[in-house]
Amino acid sequence: xxxxxxxxxxxxxxxxxxxxxxxxxxxxxxxxxxxxxxxxxxxxxxxxxxxxxxxxxxxxxxxxxxxxxxxxxxxxxxxxxxxxxxxxxxxxxxxxxxxxxxxxxxxxxxxxxxxxxxxxxxxxxxxxxxxxxxxxxxxxxxxxxxxxxxxxxxxxxxxxxxxxxxxxxxxxxxxxxxxxxxxxxxxxxxxxxxxxxxxxxxxxxxxxxxxxxxxxxxxxxxxxxxxxxxxxxxxxxxxxxxxxxxxxxxxxxxxxxxxxxxxxxxxxxxxxxxxxxxxxxxxxxxxxxxxxxxxxxxxxxxxxxxxxxxxxxxxxxxxxxxxxxxxxxxxxxxxxxxxxxxxxxxxxxxxxxxxxxxxxxxxxxxxxxxxxxxxxxxxxxxxxxxxxxxxxxxxxxxxxxxxxxxxxxxxxxxxxxxxxxxxxx
Amino acid sequence: xxxxxxxxxxxxxxxxxxxxxxxxxxxxxxxxxxxxxxxxxxxxxxxxxxxxxxxxxxxxxxxxxxxxxxxxxxxxxxxxxxxxxxxxxxxxxxxxxxxxxxxxxxxxxxxxxxxxxxxxxxxxxxxxxxxxxxxxxxxxxxxxxxxxxxxxxxxxxxxxxxxxxxxxxxxxxxxxxxxxxxxxxxxxxxxxxxxxxxxxxxxxxxxxxxxxxxxxxxxxxxxxxxxxxxxxxxxxxxxxxxxxxxxxxxxxxxxxxxxxxxxxxxxxxxxxxxxxxxxxxxxxxxxxxxxxxxxxxxxxxxxxxxxxxxxxxxxxxxxxxxxxxxxxxxxxxxxxxxxxxxxxxxxxxxxxxxxxxxxxxxxxxxxxxxxxxxxxxxxxxxxxxxxxxxxxxxxxxxxxxxxxxxxxxxxxxxxxxxxxxxxxx
Numbered sequence: 001x002x003x004x005x006x007x008x009x010x011x012x013x014x015x016x017x018x019x020x021x022x023x024x025x026x027x028x029x030x031x032x033x034x035x036x037x038x039x040x041x042x043x044x045x046x047x048x049x050x051x052x053x054x055x056x057x058x059x060x061x062x063x064x065x066x067x068x069x070x071x072x073x074x075x076x077x078x079x080x081x082x083x084x085x086x087x088x089x090x091x092x093x094x095x096x097x098x099x100x101x102x103x104x105x106x107x108x109x110x111x112x113x114x115x116x117x118x119x120x121x122x123x124x125x126x127x128x129x130x131x132x133x134x135x136x137x138x139x140x141x142x143x144x145x146x147x148x149x150x151x152x153x154x155x156x157x158x159x160x161x162x163x164x165x166x167x168x169x170x171x172x173x174x175x176x177x178x179x180x181x182x183x184x185x186x187x188x189x190x191x192x193x194x195x196x197x198x199x200x201x202x203x204x205x206x207x208x209x210x211x212x213x214x215x216x217x218x219x220x221x222x223x224x225x226x227x228x229x230x231x232x233x234x235x236x237x238x239x240x241x242x243x244x245x246x247x248x249x250x251x252x253x254x255x256x257x258x259x260x261x262x263x264x265x266x267x268x269x270x271x272x273x274x275x276x277x278x279x280x281x282x283x284x285x286x287x288x289x290x291x292x293x294x295x296x297x298x299x300x301x302x303x304x305x306x307x308x309x310x311x312x313x314x315x316x317x318x319x320x321x322x323x324x325x326x327x328x329x330x331x332x333x334x335x336x337x338x339x340x341x342x343x344x345x346x347x348x349x350x351x352x353x354x355x356x357x358x359x360x361x362x363x364x365x366x367x368x369x370x371x372x373x374x375x376x377x378x379x380x381x382x383x384x385x386x387x388x389x390x391x392x393x394x395x396x397x398x399x400x401x402x403x404x405x406x407x408x409x410x411x412x413x414x415x416x417x418x419x420x421x422x423x424x425x
Numbered sequence: 426x427x428x429x430x431x432x433x434x435x436x437x438x439x440x441x442x443x444x445x446x447x448x449x450x451x452x453x454x455x456x457x458x459x460x461x462x463x464x465x466x467x468x469x470x471x472x473x474x475x476x477x478x479x480x481x482x483x484x485x486x487x488x489x490x491x492x493x494x495x496x497x498x499x500x501x502x503x504x505x506x507x508x509x510x511x512x513x514x515x516x517x518x519x520x521x522x523x524x525x526x527x528x529x530x531x532x533x534x535x536x537x538x539x540x541x542x543x544x545x546x547x548x549x550x551x552x553x554x555x556x557x558x559x560x561x562x563x564x565x566x567x568x569x570x571x572x573x574x575x576x577x578x579x580x581x582x583x584x585x586x587x588x589x590x591x592x593x594x595x596x597x598x599x600x601x602x603x604x605x606x607x608x609x610x611x612x613x614x615x616x617x618x619x620x621x622x623x624x625x626x627x628x629x630x631x632x633x634x635x636x637x638x639x640x641x642x643x644x645x646x647x648x649x650x651x652x653x654x655x656x657x658x659x660x661x662x663x664x665x666x667x668x669x670x671x672x673x674x675x676x677x678x679x680x681x682x683x684x685x686x687x688x689x690x691x692x693x694x695x696x697x698x699x700x701x702x703x704x705x706x707x708x709x710x711x712x713x714x715x716x717x718x719x720x721x722x723x724x725x726x727x728x729x730x731x732x733x734x735x736x737x738x739x740x741x742x743x744x745x746x747x748x749x750x751x752x753x754x755x756x757x758x759x760x761x762x763x764x765x766x767x768x769x770x771x772x773x774x775x776x777x778x779x780x781x782x783x784x785x786x787x788x789x790x791x792x793x794x795x796x797x798x799x800x801x802x803x804x805x806x807x808x809x810x811x812x813x814x815x816x817x818x819x820x821x822x823x824x825x826x827x828x829x830x831x832x833x834x835x836x837x838x839x840x841x842x843x844x845x846x847x848x849x850x
């Protein structure tokens with residue numbers, strides 16, 4: 001059973017806003033045993049939205065999900081376009097209009113914003129337009145969602161219309177799935193499993209060779225490999241009757257790539273967080289070129305306040321000396337970007353915060369600041385803990401953002417090895 | 426003149442990797458005067474990729490760009506599928522095979538990775554498959570790009586095949602545009618301008634009312650509005666002959682929303698960075714709940730080392746006291762999450778780093794840690810500088826990630842107002 005997704009919004013199409021809804025919906029559908037073939041991103045133009053619906057309708061899907069285009073402005077047109085596509089003309093739902101009006105009033109009162117009542121009313125009326133016979137999903141923000149089956153006697157997919165803001169879309173998901181037309185469309189689904197294996201230090205082509213060699217034993221698996229941030233991720237989707245083939249795959253990968261296999265599922269961040277929590281250890285970070293990215297990444301996890309004590313972003317040398325006790329002589333002798341200073345940063349922040357583990361990162365993210373000796377992309381890292389230390393020196397290619405991003409990934413791997421062992425960073 | 430984009434990759438379709446190529450390509454095409462109608466994200470399945478190409482071919486585009494699916498593994502199929510779609514069967518290009526082989530060899534030597542020569546050769550051979558009559562674009566990583574016109578006597582778009590890793594795709598862009606079939610397809614283009622105006626504190630529906638009122642004067646403008654992080658962004662695209670209408674739009678927005686208009690173009694981050702650089706001021710950050718995100722955002726900009734001295738992430742109270750001189754009595758009396766501690770954090774970090782401006786953020790990002798008095802989402806911010814201080818207390822809705830993100834946006838607005846004045850944060 002398959003579904004398609006239409007993400008509307010010129011701001012998404014042009015990249016001013018990254019689409020978070022397409023992937024989120026694809027993952028929820030997979031959990032329901034529904035496979036997504038295409039996500040179409042389209043601007044706020046009725047003709048283009050209609051064409052996207054027609055295209056997905058032609059790909060034999062039982063469900064189409066749309067996100068966005070439910071706001072109060074003239075360029076928000078999804079509800080009407082979907083209604084027309086399904087042969088169900090739209091009209092204002094008076095009861096819904098009242099409910100949305102009350103929500104908007106509360107919202108504006110809370111923010112203390114001025115509002116012309118007539119303009120507000122026009123926006124509310126637009127948001128209360130409902131295709132005939134559609135199921136209304138209660139608003140989470142101001143926009144209601146819609147479940148719009150094809151008109152009587154017509155074929156084609158059920159279309160579920162959801163708002164663009166991710167929190168609103170996600171808050172409406174359970175109600176959308178529970179709606180009767182969606183349940184009917186879902187009747188034909190079967191379970192679809194997904195498993196992930198992660199390698200650190202294996203080339204994609206080596207893995208490809210192994211997979212080719214064992215091709216016959218792996219029938220029934222949809223295996224995709226993806227090299228991301230230096231990590232080779234093997235994601236496999238399969239129906240329950242292919243479980244034996246999947247078990248064979250993990251055995252084969254273990255045999256050929258056991259020395260680089262660092263996870264049978266959890267992400268790098270999950271592994272590191274669990275290791276700190278399980279061992280009851282704390283951490284503090286000292287960052288130069290990554291400017292707080294490592295601390296931000298560690299603290300992104302709920303509950304991280306239990307094991308992250310904090311960190312220092314020390315761009316200026318004076319900050320390295322005064323806040324992290326890096327000796328001035330060390331800075332003078334080796335320069336701020338050196339393995340010695342990375343280690344001193346790690347030791348210094350560990351002592352200052354009284355943490356079990358300290359991490360130091362120093363480098364040149366560019367685009368300026370490089371020299372012949374220490375070109376842009378030179379980064380030194382050190383993680384110190386109760387069991388010893390892990391160090392790494394890198395020359396990373398790419399942009400400022402790429403150098404910073406890869407440095408943080410490497411710091412996470414150093415923490416992984418320091419706490420858990422396994423494939424070297 | 427229009428174009429379409431196909432982004433391939435099951436890892437993108439399922440959200441394991443965020444698509445950065447679709448938006449980037451859409452923006453480059455707009456600069457060339459080419460309008461993108463649809464971006465189709467599709468998994469690594471030949472049938473689905475083919476259908477996406479057929480769909481875009483049916484929408485009257487002169488150009489289709491694809492990203493991804495050029496790697497050495499069996500699921501990388503874009504080149505062959507595009508060749509078949511254009512009526513141009515693929516074959517190994519021996520000279521290209523040699524070049525890719527040399528690149529892969531260097532790459533593996535640099536990383537010190539082991540590799541089975543036969544497997545490597547098979548991967549290289551796959552990457553050297555070229556549709557008959559296609560133009561090869563030099564590899565930036567290991568994968569070459571392709572420009573594939575329709576076979577002689579066939580109609581349809583020119584297809585440009587680009588690799589998935591953003592750095593490789595971007596590095597190949599100029600060569601792709603310069604290729605003769607692309608230049609021929611681009612012959613019909615006209616200039617398309619894009620301008621942005623940014624408001625802070627206006628409801629989308631109010632703006633919609635103003636736009637409706639002036640509808641007739643604004644003909645020829647494609648106006649899209651987008652509420653993001655509390656900022657209302659008005660992006661307008663238009664042909665040069667609609668410049669007068671655009672000037673009228675900015676006048677109308679100025680008149681009705683002058684008190685919330687904070688930018689006629691530059692982003693919030695650009696405004697803040699320029700203000701620090703122009704005034705020769707430095708900044709340091711003290712973060713609790715945002716855990717380094719503000720420092721990471723400020724240092725994302727090239728050249729930020731000229732005005733960012735650093736920052737402290739102080740999760741633990743002991744760190745707030747010892748590293749930032751927040752008095753223990755203040756913490757005891759008001760609690761760590763209070764306006765008083767936000768101010769003390771700002772003052773403390775300013776003094777410790779010797780910075781002109783200090784920013785303090787303290788709050789409860791959740792999901793745990795909330796109380797009746799101070800629920801999850803309670804955040805206090807303070808920015809102190811030579812011209813005074815800006816403070817704000819918030820109760821933010823949403824997830825941990827949403828609370829952290831919105832807090833950082835608010836901190837940026839406090840810096841904006843502190844340095845530049847304008848609409849209050």
